[in-house]
Amino acid sequence: xxxxxxxxxILFLSPCFANSKTIPCGESSKxxxxxxxxxxxxxxxxxxxxxxxxxxxxxxxxGIMRRTIFADVDTxxxxxxxxxxxxxxxxxxxxxxxLSESHQGWIESKFLKETTNVKIGTDWYSDWSYDFQxxxxxxxxxxxxxxxxxxxxxxxxxxxxxxxVACSSDGKTWTTYRVSLSKKTVEKLxx
Numbered sequence: 001x002x003x004x005x006x007x008x009x010i011l012f013l014s015p016c017f018a019n020s021k022t023i024p025c026g027e028s029s030k031x032x033x034x035x036x037x038x039x040x041x042x043x044x045x046x047x048x049x050x051x052x053x054x055x056x057x058x059x060x061x062x063g064i065m066r067r068t069i070f071a072d073v074d075t076x077x078x079x080x081x082x083x084x085x086x087x088x089x090x091x092x093x094x095x096x097x098x099l100s101e102s103h104q105g106w107i108e109s110k111f112l113k114e115t116t117n118v119k120i121g122t123d124w125y126s127d128w129s130y131d132f133q134x135x136x137x138x139x140x141x142x143x144x145x146x147x148x149x150x151x152x153x154x155x156x157x158x159x160x161x162x163x164x165v166a167c168s169s170d171g172k173t174w175t176t177y178r179v180s181l182s183k184k185t186v187e188k189l190x191x
Contacts, residue, residue, distance in 0.1 A: 024048070025083035025090055032081045035094065036112040041074040045105030049088035056105040060098075071103045073111075084109060097166075097174040128152040128166070135181055136163060143186040147175060164189075 148167035156162035
């Protein structure tokens with residue numbers, strides 16, 4: 001009976017968690033949530049806060065390369081800084097947005113330069129939700145938001161009425177909005 005249960009868990013439940021991307025900001029990390037630029041080229045992304053952690057593999061690299069290509073960030077990208085742990089910051093590329101899923105990880109904080117654009121905010125949950133949300137979908141449709149065939153969102157921590165919503169029609173190009181359900185407003189963000 002125990003063996004059957006273990007096989008069931010491995011075969012049926014593990015695929016549910018295999019593609020789950022959570023921001024690895026632990027309790028010892030300070031939540032930041034600000035937009036930043038990178039001040040150097042070839043800055044390696046790591047799986048944890050330190051150079052002893054493995055480097056993040058670039059999943060966007062074609063298989064024909066026949067070698068592992070690691071994800072780096074450079075001066076051409078804009079990142080969201082999710083948290084800080086010591087001298088290391090967990091970042092996620094937000095521009096260009098097609099790198100937002102594959103290019104996230106830990107870098108040394110010294111490579112960051114805060115921008116004056118949109119503050120992602122410390123008032124937002126770090127992880128994105130891909131769950132269908134009826135009220136959010138209705139509001140986006142009523143406001144005639146185009147290119148939102150699929151979306152992901154973050155809910156405010158202190159104000160659960162506010163959302164950051166990233167919309168896409170092709171899963172590669174994303175447009176970001178600040179949404180208030182109670183005020184029924186949708187504001188396009190510059191990121």
